[in-house]
Amino acid sequence: MPLDPAVLEREFPEFVIEVERGKIREFALVLGFNDPVHSDVEAARAAGYADLLAPPTFTRQFWHENDENDPMPHLGYDPKRRLHGEQEFEYHKPLVAGMTIRGRNVIISTREKEGRRGGKMTFVVIETRFVDEAGDLVQVARRTLIETAAPPKG
Amino acid sequence: MPELLAYAKWEELTEGAEREVTIGPLTRTDFVRFAGANGDFNPNHHDEIYAIRAGFDKIFAPGMLQGGYLGRVISEWVGPGALHTFRIRFSAQAWPGDMVNCTAKVVRQYEKGGERLVEIEAEALTQSGDILIKSHAVAAPAS
Numbered sequence: 084m085p086l087d088p089a090v091l092e093r094e095f096p097e098f099v100i101e102v103e104r105g106k107i108r109e110f111a112l113v114l115g116f117n118d119p120v121h122s123d124v125e126a127a128r129a130a131g132y133a134d135l136l137a138p139p140t141f142t143r144q145f146w147h148e149n150d151e152n153d154p155m156p157h158l159g160y161d162p163k164r165r166l167h168g169e170q171e172f173e174y175h176k177p178l179v180a181g182m183t184i185r186g187r188n189v190i191i192s193t194r195e196k197e198g199r200r201g202g203k204m205t206f207v208v209i210e211t212r213f214v215d216e217a218g219d220l221v222q223v224a225r226r227t228l229i230e231t232a233a234p235p236k237g
Numbered sequence: 238m239p240e241l242l243a244y245a246k247w248e249e250l251t252e253g254a255e256r257e258v259t260i261g262p263l264t265r266t267d268f269v270r271f272a273g274a275n276g277d278f279n280p281n282h283h284d285e286i287y288a289i290r291a292g293f294d295k296i297f298a299p300g301m302l303q304g305g306y307l308g309r310v311i312s313e314w315v316g317p318g319a320l321h322t323f324r325i326r327f328s329a330q331a332w333p334g335d336m337v338n339c340t341a342k343v344v345r346q347y348e349k350g351g352e353r354l355v356e357i358e359a360e361a362l363t364q365s366g367d368i369l370i371k372s373h374a375v376a377a378p379a380s
Contacts, residue, residue: 166327172320
């Protein structure tokens with residue numbers, strides 16, 4: 084389905100993540116981290132962090148996302164052909180427990196191409212810039228969402 | 238206090254330096270625990286009936302699970318504070334029972350603007366050698 088131009092121009096509101104120790108510990112435990120900077124406050128401090136450090140992929144979470152602030156549900160993608168193609172992070176400042184960060188999703192690029200077996204593939208890149216309480220950039224995340232080509236009819 | 242990890246120093250991270258970590262076999266419980274951690278409740282990752290009706294053989298791992306594993310492999314090697322960028326490209330789905338064999342490799346060791354940097358490429362393969370994901374990172378490990 085072709086992308087709705089109104090979605091591309093739409094501004095999505097800011098959202099907030101309160102970075103909690105429990106969530107960092109859970110993330111690190113599930114992914115099997117051995118590094119105590121993600122689970123032990125004393126160790127994190129000894130390593131020079133103010134509190135537990137978030138693992139590198141921590142900000143790619145869905146808890147704070149909803150139909151208001153996330154462009155994904157508005158792309159018109161067929162859920163059966165929707166893929167997360169790429170994910171990218173830029174790290175500007177350590178993300179630690181106790182911080183409150185704000186993010187905003189912006190569609191930064193879109194592209195269509197012919198599928199190998201007919202139909203159109205659509206690529207959308209959503210960028211999320213996360214800033215701390217002082218407005219300093221903490222992280223930039225970019226995800227590429229793909230709608231794979233519709234299978235040829237007949 | 239648990240002991241801090243000893244990360245690799247920049248000097249040791251010469252081109253070709255490698256780290257291998259074997260994870261798995263993946264279980265459905267791993268998928269569900271990860272969904273709880275990151276809030277991704279796409280039913281294809283936890284609801285077998287839904288996934289089968291959507292045309293899959295069974296449920297499959299959320300991509301960010303393997304992405305998170307590779308993040309761990311790199312961050313526990315060079316130190317989490319050293320990471321500048323980390324990029325993941327998803328290639329194939331991982332299924333229950335699959336191994337996630339991760340290999341990270343230094344492809345470039347260099348200095349730029351007074352900073353000592355490395356470029357790392359990492360990938361995760363299944364037991365049969367299928368590529369699940371590929372990733373790329375730039376880091377400034379301690380000297």
